[in-house]
Amino acid sequence: MKPIYIKNTGKYGRGIYAARDIKIGELIEESPVFVSPKTERKYLKKTVVFDYCFNWGENYEDTAIALGYGSLFNHSYNPNATFINNLANLTVDFYAIADIKEGEEITINYNGEPEDKSPLWFEVID
Numbered sequence: 001m002k003p004i005y006i007k008n009t010g011k012y013g014r015g016i017y018a019a020r021d022i023k024i025g026e027l028i029e030e031s032p033v034f035v036s037p038k039t040e041r042k043y044l045k046k047t048v049v050f051d052y053c054f055n056w057g058e059n060y061e062d063t064a065i066a067l068g069y070g071s072l073f074n075h076s077y078n079p080n081a082t083f084i085n086n087l088a089n090l091t092v093d094f095y096a097i098a099d100i101k102e103g104e105e106i107t108i109n110y111n112g113e114p115e116d117k118s119p120l121w122f123e124v125i126d
Helices: 038-044 048-052
Strands: 004-008 014-018 027-036 053-056 062-066 081-086 091-096 105-108
Touching: 014 105, 027 038, 027 053, 038 062, 048 053, 048 062, 053 081, 081 105, 091 105
Parallel strands: none
Antiparallel strands: 004 014, 027 062, 027 091, 053 062, 081 091
């Protein structure tokens, strides 16, 4: 059984929640991806799918669409999880960076680094 589930946040639409206590450093999810080359990015930008993509590749020039739960983690400037692009396995791997209690929403920083406060393409209500 996965340690996570999807639930409506009541504020941001769907989000990912802990089905049990999750310890700091624990792997939460390995989301397989399919990769779209940089030449196709301009087409993806015209779709809602682009809001759910990850920058991908050695120089982050490609785009990856995460399957499974991967594209449903909400953003926070105070996240309790982080993600790593696992290029070798073609997965985005999500890890707890704090202890997460059962029933708590699991969030990541969309900028990649947990402490990065750079603006995003939407207004952040954090």
